[in-house]
Amino acid sequence: MPATTVCRWLPEDPAVVDAFVHDLLYQSRYIHGRHPDSCERFADVGDDLEEKASLINIPLDLSRMRHCYRFGSGEEEVYRVRALHELTDKFKKLTEGDGALYATFNKMFREAPAPKNGRQRSVRNYVDLMEVISTNLTSAPTYREGPSAMVAGVPYYGIIARLCNTHAGYEAFTHPRVNEKFCEIFTKWHEYLESSDSAGVLHSGNHGWLSPSALVAMVRSAGGDPAQQRFEDIYKCDPTHPTYGFGSYDAFFVRELKVVPAPFPDDPSIVNSACTSTVHDLYYTLRERDEFWIKNTPYSLSHILAGDKNTKHFIGGTLLQAMLGSLDYHRWHSPVKGTVVKTHLISGASHAGSPHPTYYAACLDDDRQDLDVVSRSQDFVTAIATRALIFIQAEEPVGLMCFVGVGLGEVSTCKITVNVGDALQKGSELGRFHFGGSTHCLIFRKGLTVAPIDQNGEDLVDSKVQVGTPILKIRAN
Numbered sequence: 001m002p003a004t005t006v007c008r009w010l011p012e013d014p015a016v017v018d019a020f021v022h023d024l025l026y027q028s029r030y031i032h033g034r035h036p037d038s039c040e041r042f043a044d045v046g047d048d049l050e051e052k053a054s055l056i057n058i059p060l061d062l063s064r065m066r067h068c069y070r071f072g073s074g075e076e077e078v079y080r081v082r083a084l085h086e087l088t089d090k091f092k093k094l095t096e097g098d099g100a101l102y103a104t105f106n107k108m109f110r111e112a113p114a115p116k117n118g119r120q121r122s123v124r125n126y127v128d129l130m131e132v133i134s135t136n137l138t139s140a141p142t143y144r145e146g147p148s149a150m151v152a153g154v155p156y157y158g159i160i161a162r163l164c165n166t167h168a169g170y171e172a173f174t175h176p177r178v179n180e181k182f183c184e185i186f187t188k189w190h191e192y193l194e195s196s197d198s199a200g201v202l203h204s205g206n207h208g209w210l211s212p213s214a215l216v217a218m219v220r221s222a223g224g225d226p227a228q229q230r231f232e233d234i235y236k237c238d239p240t241h242p243t244y245g246f247g248s249y250d251a252f253f254v255r256e257l258k259v260v261p262a263p264f265p266d267d268p269s270i271v272n273s274a275c276t277s278t279v280h281d282l283y284y285t286l287r288e289r290d291e292f293w294i295k296n297t298p299y300s301l302s303h304i305l306a307g308d309k310n311t312k313h314f315i316g317g318t319l320l321q322a323m324l325g326s327l328d329y330h331r332w333h334s335p336v337k338g339t340v341v342k343t344h345l346i347s348g349a350s351h352a353g354s355p356h357p358t359y360y361a362a363c364l365d366d367d368r369q370d371l372d373v374v375s376r377s378q379d380f381v382t383a384i385a386t387r388a389l390i391f392i393q394a395e396e397p398v399g400l401m402c403f404v405g406v407g408l409g410e411v412s413t414c415k416i417t418v419n420v421g422d423a424l425q426k427g428s429e430l431g432r433f434h435f436g437g438s439t440h441c442l443i444f445r446k447g448l449t450v451a452p453i454d455q456n457g458e459d460l461v462d463s464k465v466q467v468g469t470p471i472l473k474i475r476a477n
Helices: 012-030 050-056 088-097 098-113 126-136 148-153 155-164 167-173 178-195 195-201 214-222 249-252 308-314 375-381
Strands: 270-272 277-284 318-323 331-333 337-345 388-396 400-407 412-414 431-433 440-445 446-454 472-475
Touching: 012 126, 012 155, 088 098, 088 178, 098 126, 098 167, 098 270, 098 431, 126 155, 148 155, 155 167, 167 178, 167 214, 178 195, 178 249, 195 249, 270 431, 277 446, 308 400, 318 446, 337 440, 388 431, 400 412, 400 431, 431 446
Parallel strands: none
Antiparallel strands: 270 472, 277 318, 318 440, 331 431, 337 388, 388 400, 400 440, 412 431, 446 472
């Protein structure tokens, strides 16, 4: 396994991702009036799914798609065939109306490796893709145990992962108009995840985020001991309320810790972890510009920092990168004591012609088994995705440093909650990610020795660290 897949969003076993997509396609094909296996149409928009399925003896399990429908008080629960969502229909028409893009999308499906299990459903073409995207617009991520939890947290990435590591996929997912459509779709999905409808996944039943297994998993992810601690001992919530007091999936996702640890508050040479995350790597001798899109080359500061005038201070410096998972705490906290001197929210790729985030572009490689190519492309995506820059003037020896929050894929939403001039203590909140797992960086200036602090006898790199954990020792050269 390449070293860069230690931190990841999708499970290493592609069969887990394929099983997730297999299940999603059962829902989306039925919902759009097509047979889940043959894809042949058996019903039209507005038809009663149960009635039409019974006429041709198609087995229909409504329990697998109830979460995709919402019925008002007193409304008859009739599951009807849907048309594509308006935004997805526009995406489909863009694909069909642009000859070059149409050819690229079709080539992308031809280039994508097929699942090993030939009996499993897979996304066959752009029509399949648009339907499953449309279906997911009114679905919030559900809890899954084991490796399945990873793909459930980034469902859209799971849907298109087999397409990302293809030449046509790279061409499609760097196309400005494709990213424009993804931006519109994910903005609408985010609205749903902030709505009360999305709270339907906050329950104690199967796949619910408040199920016993989910609560135990989140206690463990926060560094707690499930034998001695409960979810409500660690997070601010109301366990007497059916949804623990969370009004939406997003409100649950950005839940607050009761206590944010901040050890060594008055030792400026110790840098604490800004996020609960798994440390991906430490990079030294940073360059201002480099061919960052080529696999395993050093970071390109000019692109990560979008050409900010402070870039010059970090040339020759050090960068730490760490990744967050769907079960992790998603707020950012200051790793140092200091003052906010500048903030900058970047919507996405800064190169010409792409005003929107670049969602699923990755460095292509020869690994056709491991589907998580975006996670293997951290040096690339950190310079093209949505990101939040927070420059902090810390006490010496650290001096000027930068926190970079990077939103990836469908979860590319960063919210900065500090302002220029704010005084920070170690542990002060800086902002948060919304909707899903992401990555972050800490960048230090030239002229410092940045030494990693071992974690329970293990190297810092590849270790899971909780927010506020001491991770670096800084010394001026």
